[in-house]
Amino acid sequence: MGNLVQAELRKTTTTGLWWGLLIPTAVLALGWGLATGLLGQFFVDFASSSDVDEVSDFLGVSPDQWKVSLFGMARAINISTIFPMIFGAMAISGEINRRTITTTFLTAPSRMHSMLAKMLVYVLWGAIYGLVIMLFVSVGVVLTSESGQLPDAGGWAMLTLVCVLSSILMTMFGVGVGALIPNVAGTVVLLLLYFLVIENVLHGVLAYLEVPAVIGFLPNGSINGLTGSVAVDLFLSTAGVVPPEIEDVLRAIAGAGGALDWWWSGLVFLAWSGIVFAGGWAVTQAKDIT
Amino acid sequence: MHDGSGLIAVQNLTKQFGSVTAVQNLSFTVSPGSVTGFLGPNGAGKTTTLRMLLGLVKPTGGTATINGRPFHQLGQPGRVVGAVLEAQGFHPARSARDHLRVYAAAIGVPDAQADQVLGLVGLGTAADRKVGGFSLGMKQRLALATALLGDPQVLVLDEPANGLDPEGIAWLRTFLQSYARMGRTVLISSHLLAEVEQTVDQVVIISRGQTMFYGPLEQLRQSQQQRVLVQPSDVNALAMALRNEGVQTIEQLPDGRLAVSGVDSKHVADSALRAGVSIYGIQEEQVDLERLFFQLTSGQYAGYAPAPYQQQQQGGWA
Ligand SMILES: Nc1ncnc2c1ncn2[C@@H]1O[C@H](COP(=O)(O)OP(=O)(O)OP(=O)(O)O)[C@@H](O)[C@H]1O
Ligand SMILES: [Mg+2]
Numbered sequence: 001m002g003n004l005v006q007a008e009l010r011k012t013t014t015t016g017l018w019w020g021l022l023i024p025t026a027v028l029a030l031g032w033g034l035a036t037g038l039l040g041q042f043f044v045d046f047a048s049s050s051d052v053d054e055v056s057d058f059l060g061v062s063p064d065q066w067k068v069s070l071f072g073m074a075r076a077i078n079i080s081t082i083f084p085m086i087f088g089a090m091a092i093s094g095e096i097n098r099r100t101i102t103t104t105f106l107t108a109p110s111r112m113h114s115m116l117a118k119m120l121v122y123v124l125w126g127a128i129y130g131l132v133i134m135l136f137v138s139v140g141v142v143l144t145s146e147s148g149q150l151p152d153a154g155g156w157a158m159l160t161l162v163c164v165l166s167s168i169l170m171t172m173f174g175v176g177v178g179a180l181i182p183n184v185a186g187t188v189v190l191l192l193l194y195f196l197v198i199e200n201v202l203h204g205v206l207a208y209l210e211v212p213a214v215i216g217f218l219p220n221g222s223i224n225g226l227t228g229s230v231a232v233d234l235f236l237s238t239a240g241v242v243p244p245e246i247e248d249v250l251r252a253i254a255g256a257g258g259a260l261d262w263w264w265s266g267l268v269f270l271a272w273s274g275i276v277f278a279g280g281w282a283v284t285q286a287k288d289i290t
Numbered sequence: 291m292h293d294g295s296g297l298i299a300v301q302n303l304t305k306q307f308g309s310v311t312a313v314q315n316l317s318f319t320v321s322p323g324s325v326t327g328f329l330g331p332n333g334a335g336k337t338t339t340l341r342m343l344l345g346l347v348k349p350t351g352g353t354a355t356i357n358g359r360p361f362h363q364l365g366q367p368g369r370v371v372g373a374v375l376e377a378q379g380f381h382p383a384r385s386a387r388d389h390l391r392v393y394a395a396a397i398g399v400p401d402a403q404a405d406q407v408l409g410l411v412g413l414g415t416a417a418d419r420k421v422g423g424f425s426l427g428m429k430q431r432l433a434l435a436t437a438l439l440g441d442p443q444v445l446v447l448d449e450p451a452n453g454l455d456p457e458g459i460a461w462l463r464t465f466l467q468s469y470a471r472m473g474r475t476v477l478i479s480s481h482l483l484a485e486v487e488q489t490v491d492q493v494v495i496i497s498r499g500q501t502m503f504y505g506p507l508e509q510l511r512q513s514q515q516q517r518v519l520v521q522p523s524d525v526n527a528l529a530m531a532l533r534n535e536g537v538q539t540i541e542q543l544p545d546g547r548l549a550v551s552g553v554d555s556k557h558v559a560d561s562a563l564r565a566g567v568s569i570y571g572i573q574e575e576q577v578d579l580e581r582l583f584f585q586l587t588s589g590q591y592a593g594y595a596p597a598p599y600q601q602q603q604q605g606g607w608a
Pocket of ligand 2: 376
C-alpha cells in the first residue's frame, strides 16, 4: 500500500495541475478575505452611525466589537474549497480520460488498492489546499479589518481546523464523483453546477417550503454548515444573549442556514462523500477498461 | 500467491459486448521458453482477450490465468507480468523518466530501474522530454520500458511493432527471443503473420473470436498442402486419368488450369503422358504462410466457413 501511495503522490507532483489549481484558489481566497474586511467595515460603520442601537443593545456589545469578519471568512472558505474538490474530481476521471488507468491497474494488486491509495494522497492534498486557503483568507481579512472584528486566538485555531477539514472533505467528495462519472468535463461541470447553482436553488425552495432543516443534510448545506456553524458560534460567544430569530438570520448570513452543529455537519458531509465514493468504487470495479 | 510457472492458460474464454461477441469460447495455453504469436485479423478479439487476461476486461464466461492465478490474485502483478497494450495512455505533461518513476514506485522497484529500462529501449537521451512530444514509435518504446520495469516473468504485448522503425522491429525481435530463451513467457499479438513470422515459435490464430489454429509455427508450415497447377490440352481427359489413379482432389481453376493436390508434378506429367494429353504448362504452387493465414482467418464478416480454394477464386487468383 505504501508503494501505491508513493506512486499516486508522484502522479500528482509530476504534472502542473496541483499548482495550476492552487493559484486561483489562493487568489480567490485572498479576494474574499479582502472583500470580507471591507464589507464588514462598511457594515460596522453603518451600524455604529445609525439608529440600530437596539440591535447592539441586545447583542450586548458595541458594533465595533462585532466579529463580523467571521461570516465572510466562512463564506470565503466555502467558495474556495470548490477548487480542491475539482482537483480531487480529476484524480480518477483524468486517468480514465488519458487512459493511464490501464497501467495504474496493471501495477496494483487490485482496483480497490489503487483507489484507496489515491484517496489517501488526495486527503493530504485537501489538507494542503485547506491550509493555503486559510492563509490567504486570513491575510485578506487582517489587511482590511479592524482588530476588534477579528477572532481571538481560539477562534483562529477553530477556523483553521474547520477550513482544513472542509477542504479535505470536499477533495474526497470530488474523488468519489470523479470515479462515479468517469469523464473530466462531465464531472467538473456537474460539480460546479451543483455546488454553485442547483443546491442554492434547492435551499431557496426548502426555505420557502419552511423546511430549512433539510438544507443541513444536503451536500453543500452540510459542508457550509461545517464552517458556517463555527463562525456563528464564535460570533455568538462574544455577542451576549441573542434571540433565536436573530440567530437564524446570522446562520443564513454565514451560509449555514438550517445547519446543524459544526461537527454534525462534518459527519453528514463525510457520509455524502462515503456514499459517492462507494458508488464510484462500484462503477470502477465493474468497468471494462478497453 | 502464484505458482511461478510462467504459464498462461486461457480456457473457454468468452466476451460479449452487448450484442457483439468479441471472443467466443477461446482456449489456448502459452508456455515459458518460447515466443507465442497471437494472430488474427482486425476485430478478431485479440485485444479483448489480452485485456481479459490482464484483468482489465471482465469475461462473460471462462477463465484466463497467469501462473495458475487470475490477474487480481497475483499479489504484485507488476513483478509477474508486464504488458504493452493498444491505446495505453501517457500523461502528455509527464517526462518519460517521471512516468516510469511513478510506476516503479507502484511496483516497488528502485528508481534506478527507470533509467535502466529507458536505456534498454533506446530512449536514454529522451528521458527528460515530455511524453506529449513523443512520436508513435517513441511512445511504443516507452510502453515497452514500462512493461519491463518489474523485470516480469511474463510479457504480453499487443501489436508492439506498431510505429516502430525497421531497426526497432529488428531489435524487438532479438530482444523478445532472448527474453524467451531465459525461460520466460512472451505472448505477442499481431494482425500480420509476416510481421512476427521470424520472431515466434508458436502461434495461436483466431478469427471471429474463435481459435482457428494453435500449435508450433513449423506444424502450420507443414500443414499446407502442395498443389500442382497444370494446363493440359484436354482438361477432362487428364482429370479422368488422374481420378482413375485415385487422385481425388482435382479442381478446375477459372483460367482453365487444373489444380491437383496430394501428388507432385512428375506424377501429373506421367499421367498426362499415359492419357495422351499434352501439357502446355505445369508448376508446383508455393502456398506461403500469409496465404494460409488468410485462408484460416477469412470470412470474418461473411458468416460462413469458406472452402480453401473457393476463397482463392474469389480473390482473382491466377
Ligand atoms: N468496449 C467495446 N464495446 C463494444 N465492442 C467492443 C469493445 N471492445 C471491442 N469490441 C468489439 O469486439 C471485437 C473484437 O475487438 P478487439 O479489439 O479485441 O479486436 P482485435 O483483434 O484486437 O483487432 P485489431 O487487430 O483491429 O486490434 C470487435 O468487433 C470490436 O468491435
Ligand atoms: Mg487490437
